[in-house]
Amino acid sequence: MQGKAKKLTFLSLAAAVALILSYVEVLLPPIVTAVPGIKIGLPNIVIIFLLYRFGVKDAAAVSAVRLAAVTLLFGNPVMLIYSIAGAALSLALMALCKKCGLFSAVGVSIVGGVSHNLGQILVAMLLLETAEIGYYMIVLAVSGTVAGIFIGLAGMAVLKAMKNVRF
Amino acid sequence: MGTNDRKKIRNDIILAVVLLAVAAAAMLFWHFGKVEGDFAVVLIDGVETARYALDTDTEVVIHTDNAGENTLVIAGGKAYVGAANCPDLVCAGHRAISRVGETIVCLPHKLVIKITAASDAGGVDMAA
């Protein structure tokens, strides 16, 4: 039971860190304003760490808590559906990629970054009923790949630093 | 570092290169396949509400749900959003568009402004 409480405490802490990273990301000046949705994906550092150390279920739970908190705090309910689509597709594909064992955390993170953007664009295409905006995906694939590399390296560093911490 | 790790890193690099190459090819394809358009079409929630000829300079305020306002400016054959009251202002930061298929999207207002050719009668955008 003590182990369980410790784990829950740690996951709450992880959700708080992910939330802070979301806030930091909002504060950063946009890199390219021409395309909606270009983000570095800082909270994904936490999600990748959780995916490797705790598994997909706990990563999904923390991701959901973060999304709910972000919407409540700096929220825009219209944007929540985009965030959910991006986060869900991203986590699902990252979990698959980790499971197949072909990539390191960096590759997993690249898949996460690109599919996060893909999920948001797909929802936008559905909601706006406009297939043309699919061309945004070209730019978002590049930004997702580049950001994914850095987020993956950061996630690897966190995993290494926390290697000896037991939960 | 084990051979397994090295193999994974090699796969990471292949993944990144393939993604960037596909994006670059798509971008070239997109860039060279474009022609100058004739109309800026306004779609709210996927429904066309207005269209403006690109050869006539104008400035109109588009009203969307929940008191949303985006000012569409057409000047010099190009269309752009001059001002908006959406939270992210991505639409207002978008460069001017003039070629067929180019769009400016305002996600918070469910608004799309897209360029079409004169031959496109409109209302068939999903089939495009």
Ligand SMILES: [Zn+2]
């Ligand atoms: Zn806007």
